[in-house]
Amino acid sequence: MIAKLDAAARAALPAELPEWHLVEGRDAIARSFRFADFSAAWGFMSRVALLAERQDHHPEWSNVWNRVEITLSTHDAGGLSARDLRLAKSIDALLPG
Numbered sequence: 001m002i003a004k005l006d007a008a009a010r011a012a013l014p015a016e017l018p019e020w021h022l023v024e025g026r027d028a029i030a031r032s033f034r035f036a037d038f039s040a041a042w043g044f045m046s047r048v049a050l051l052a053e054r055q056d057h058h059p060e061w062s063n064v065w066n067r068v069e070i071t072l073s074t075h076d077a078g079g080l081s082a083r084d085l086r087l088a089k090s091i092d093a094l095l096p097g
């Protein structure tokens, strides 16, 4: 069983991951992304997929043309864990600026 995030880590979420928000009714975080077109969105998703494989931690996600929605939670923990924060930070690092 993987440990769920402790209270301190949860309190730090807004500072650590300002672009991500808690999901209503779930112990999960989510972020929306908008790209120039489908090709750019797909390229982003391809890079996230490689991150997920490398970290053995996978997103719940959807794509509509140039938009990608990503939700992170740890099935093996039954909620948020440090793995979600790590992947979220890695995803944010893919973006320019």
Ligand SMILES: C[C@H](O)[C@H](O)[C@H]1CNC2=NC(N)=NC(=O)C2=N1
Residues within 6 Å of the ligand: 056, 057, 058, 059, 072, 073, 074, 075, 076, 077
């Ligand atoms: C067997 C494999 O290592 C596990 O199922 C991994 C795969 N990717 C995962 N991804 C997520 N989001 N949560 C998990 O608990 C998880 N577990």
